[in-house]
Amino acid sequence: MIDFFKDAYCYLVSRIVMSIKDVDKQVVANCLDILNNGKEDKRVIVDGAGRSLQSVLLLTNELESTYGIRVNQVSNANLRPLRKGDIFIVNSRSGSGKSLENALFAKKKGLDVIFITGNEKLKEEFENIILIKGNSNYEKKYAPLGTEFEQASAVFCSCMGYAYTEQDMLDSYNLFYDIAIEGMHSNLENLRKQEKTLEHFIKLINEYLEHDNHNWVYFKGVGINEIIARVIAIRYGHLHKENSKDINVIYDGHWRGRKKDDLVILMSGSGETDQILKYAQQAGDVGMKLFTITSFKDSHLARMNKWYRNYAGNLIIEGRPYMVSQYNKAIRHVEENFFPQFELNTYITLDALLASIAKLNDITEDDMKLTHRDKELE
DSSP, X not given: OHHHHHHHHHHHHHHHHHHHHXXXXXXXXXXXXXXXXXXXXXXXXXXXXXHHHHHHHHHHHHHHHTTOOOEEEGGGGGGSOOOTTOEEEEEESSOOHHHHHHHHHHHHTTOEEEEEESOGGGGGTOSEEEEOOOSSSOOTTTSTTOOHHHHHHHHHHHHHHHHTTSXXXXXXXXXXXXXXXXXXXXXXXXXXXXXXXXXXXXXXXXXXXXXXOOOEEEEEOSTHHHHHHHHHHHHHTTOEETTTEEOEEEOSSOGGGOOTTOEEEEEOSSSOOHHHHHHHHXXXXXXXXXXXXXXXXTSTTGXXXXXOTTEEEEEEOOOOSSSOOTTSSOGGGOOOOOOSHHHHHHHHHHHHHHHHHHHHTTOOHHHHHTTSOOGGGO
16 A cells, blocks of 8 residues: 555656646746735735635735735635735636636726636636646546646645745746755655555544544644645545445534544644644643644654654654744744745645545545535535
């Protein structure tokens, strides 16, 4: 099963490269200019659904936390009406439905629309189309229920967020993209040394897949890790096989309802974020099982095994350069803002593990489709 995991990991990275390589660099440059020119007084509104929305939040998180640009999701648009000259960013593979309607309305109102999509036909309607051709002819066994567009757009949005205020924005975008892909490959070499931990994680999730296990699995993080936790929870929530396998997953809210023998998976690059350590303490108070993911084996989060009674293991994922949390002190005092390599690596790693778990339990894409929410609710 570990060999399958490695194959799935390599496949997902290769598909990200394939999906992004043909993106029109001139359009990327135009979008970077739009963001850069709007950083003083433009409002930004973002739109998308499910995992696609979380991917574009990797861009807006950078706009907000580092550069102070206020960003609203469409669901909160009543807080700030659309204004001519503002920026509207959409991430939607299909480029249809409500997201398309909202983008057309924003265009009519005079906003600069940036549309990240896999729908080539939208080039006829919008000037700035970032075309990412993911989720076409994909290997279902490595990416059940699709994930490639969302992963590719997550990488793209991360690179955009860290490039748009640099002097040579397009060159910086290309640099961050190369760093992201190289970091994913390096992380796999690191994971090869942790086969027992990977096997244990698969075994742990399998326990919660049993049809008669009614306990819950929580994915939790802070900041960008919270975004990744949401994406992964959505993915794992689809693990299902009628009458034999099912998993109860929570990523947002309901933390007060935690109980003994529930599982919480905590993600923190530094392993030092106070709020994450507080979540661990709260989980321990009620007897939950705890699995941690961090970049540092000497961090407080990774060393939970010294006192946590139901500690279930720690996985080291590369990507965070320093064992420093940006959330333990005022943001203005943080001297360096980290590129989200840890978060992107975590995304790929947990998705490859999901493919392995589905394979082991004979959960097919058709099985997972039964858990996908109705389009009418998007």
